Amino acid sequence: MMIGIIDYDAGNIKSVEKALIHLGEEPVVSREPEILRKADKVILPGVGSFGESMSNLHKFGLVPVIQDMIKEGKPFLGICLGLQLLFESSEESPGVEGLGILKGKILKIPPSPGLKIPHMGWNSLHLQNGGRLFRGIPEDTYVYFVHSYYLQAGEPEIVKAVAEYGTCIHASVEKENVFACQFHPEKSSRMGLKILENFAKLEREGC
Numbered sequence: 001m002m003i004g005i006i007d008y009d010a011g012n013i014k015s016v017e018k019a020l021i022h023l024g025e026e027p028v029v030s031r032e033p034e035i036l037r038k039a040d041k042v043i044l045p046g047v048g049s050f051g052e053s054m055s056n057l058h059k060f061g062l063v064p065v066i067q068d069m070i071k072e073g074k075p076f077l078g079i080c081l082g083l084q085l086l087f088e089s090s091e092e093s094p095g096v097e098g099l100g101i102l103k104g105k106i107l108k109i110p111p112s113p114g115l116k117i118p119h120m121g122w123n124s125l126h127l128q129n130g131g132r133l134f135r136g137i138p139e140d141t142y143v144y145f146v147h148s149y150y151l152q153a154g155e156p157e158i159v160k161a162v163a164e165y166g167t168c169i170h171a172s173v174e175k176e177n178v179f180a181c182q183f184h185p186e187k188s189s190r191m192g193l194k195i196l197e198n199f200a201k202l203e204r205e206g207c
Helices: 013-022 050-059 063-071 081-085 189-200
Strands: 002-006 026-030 041-044 076-079 104-108 119-124 142-147 149-153 159-164 168-175 178-181
Touching: 002 013, 013 026, 013 189, 041 063, 041 081, 041 189, 050 063, 050 081, 063 076, 076 081, 081 149, 081 178, 119 159, 142 189, 149 168
Parallel strands: 002 026, 002 041, 041 076, 076 178
Antiparallel strands: 104 149, 119 142, 159 168, 168 178
């Protein structure tokens, strides 16, 4: 089974690749449409700017590839910036349209006394709505975040985990074959690897 990792000049791609290799998977990092289309599952990782990253996805001709793979029912996972790009817009880059695969917007974490932004560090998750990525993951599991913007999903039922950091962060979503995490499972120790393993074990379409 091949897991494609989309390379669009965003940060943190290597650590996702290493985590999957550690799990015994066979990831292929590429931006070539014909290679990515052969993948059984696909991951869109990333750390960086929303606007620049959308520009790169368009530049490399990856937007229709992503849309087609999701329509085909391939399990698709967005991580950190990869989660944000799946939605409609971000306050980080006004006027830039996201992929619009899922309904919702990306907002700046509101300032609060004693709150450091960007949010960098470990936070516990509150699990809800029976997320398939969280099979075998206990309530209040700590995972690692690095971000200044957060998701406000338009469909509450797709939110599978939330975290508190000055506001309620929609930390993970699932809809049909589309999965996404604001946190970094590849940097979240044993439980993070378990989340990636759960994704790797998903079956196509009716997972």
